[in-house]
Amino acid sequence: MRGLALGSLKLPSNVLQSPMADCTDLPFRLVARQRGLAMACAEMISANSLVRVSRKTLDMLKTSAEDRPLAAQLLGHDPAVMARAATILEDQGFDLLDINLGCSVPKVVKNCEGSALLEEPLKVGRIFAAVKKALRKIPLTAKLRKGFKDESGDEAVAVAKLAQAEGLVGLVVHGRTGKQNYSVPADHKAVAKVKEAVSIPVIGNGDIFTAEDALRMVQESSCDGVMVGRGGLGNPWLYKEIEAALQGAQAPPPPSARDKRDALLQHLDYEVLHLGERQAMLNMRRIGAWYTAGLTHAKQLRVELCGAPDTAAMRELIEAFFCRLCGHP
Ligand SMILES: Cc1cc2nc3c(=O)[nH]c(=O)nc-3n(C[C@H](O)[C@H](O)[C@H](O)COP(=O)(O)O)c2cc1C
Structure with a gap:
């Protein structure tokens, strides 16, 4: 096709x-x-x-x-x-x-x-x-x-x-x-x-x-x-x-944990840029769960995102989550 x-x-x-x-x-x-x-x-x-x-x-x-x-x-x-x-x-x-x-x-x-x-x-x-x-x-x-x-x-x-x-x-x-x-x-x-x-x-x-x-x-x-x-x-x-x-072409490599982190952080940035801080905070609770489904400690991250005071804190939580997961910043 x-x-x-x-x-x-x-x-x-x-x-x-x-x-x-x-x-x-x-x-x-x-x-x-x-x-x-x-x-x-x-x-x-x-x-x-x-x-x-x-x-x-x-x-x-x-x-x-x-x-x-x-x-x-x-x-x-x-x-x-x-x-x-x-x-x-x-x-x-x-x-x-x-x-x-x-x-x-x-x-x-x-x-x-x-x-x-x-x-x-x-x-x-x-x-x-x-x-x-x-x-x-x-x-x-x-x-x-x-x-x-x-x-x-x-x-x-x-x-x-x-x-x-x-x-x-x-x-x-x-x-x-x-x-x-x-x-x-x-x-x-x-x-x-x-x-x-x-x-x-x-x-x-x-x-x-x-x-x-x-x-x-x-x-x-x-x-x-x-x-x-x-x-x-x-x-x-x-x-x-x-x-x-x-198209019968070779499959692209699957996304790494780092790719997931980068995409989630980019999603966060676009949320703030296009929808504003308040809406971004609400949406990120769901969006964080999408990207981390099936990963170790994902549930804990979801709880932490719900308690975060602003999107800057959400960013830090996401970075720390992936740092724990793959061992590098
Ligand atoms: C949260 C959610 C919202 C949806 N909203 C719409 C919508 O606004 N318009 C629409 O045509 N279908 C909507 N759907 C249906 C999806 O577009 C799709 O047809 C359906 O989920 C089946 O595809 P999937 O198995 O790939 O999810 C929605 C589905 C979900 C889960």
Whole structure:
């Protein structure tokens, strides 16, 4: 596999980063891009909040010149509001727009948004048509689950056909229903079913934590690319590892403890720079855990980070942790 074309957007890699609320912000993306991530997606945005010009929503769109190419993801159910929000995002300079048909959070589903829309193909068709018409040049994709409650994959197939008919240029398929949680393995056959039904690119998503997982996804579904979610948390090297495997190239060396320390400290610096000291302190409690998962005394570091008075103290704790782990500063 050597690159992916999503309409006018030509990507050098077949590996994409999955949008994850409260995780895939600008600092996350910058750390990953510097280690080989080719295509990123910002955090999901509510169309309603965006058209109401909510400060918090605008903050979630924060990006920078190095953060390219970048997709935005839109959540909503009203075609007119979705279309207005799409125009705002296009004007902000995003390279691609994705429609969320996968979110399963109760307050979203109750509003007939996200994965709940998979049961409402007529509504989905109206949203696709309105958003497509509103966009002047950037390509449009959708990210869907295999169904809302129905486990057959038929709902995803129906929506995929609609997407193709309305001019969407690609689909991401997560092989779980909106009702299934992560304890159920992602169903790659559902991705295969969508791939067979349409000719636009289909990107497989779900349970990709290693290059082998990605190869299995491609073998079992014949998908055109893969999207990595949780596997990228604290592992910004994974995208490049997968890319090498998909290209049949030699695997890059695995990250050392020093590489992990440097990436975590860089993540900390970007948090402070782009989100400010207060938000950085809150976020670093989670981010510290991502990078140190499985390492000796990681739990102790997590506790210490929670008690740190500021990010300078967090930096010292992280440095001391890795110094203990690998014996050099
Ligand atoms: C904390 C978290 C937040 C997520 N937020 C979003 C989101 O905003 N939009 C979306 O399409 N999917 C979201 N997802 C789903 C992921 O993008 C992905 O589809 C799912 O986790 C399966 O991929 P994975 O097994 O590689 O993690 C989220 C998942 C997690 C764990």
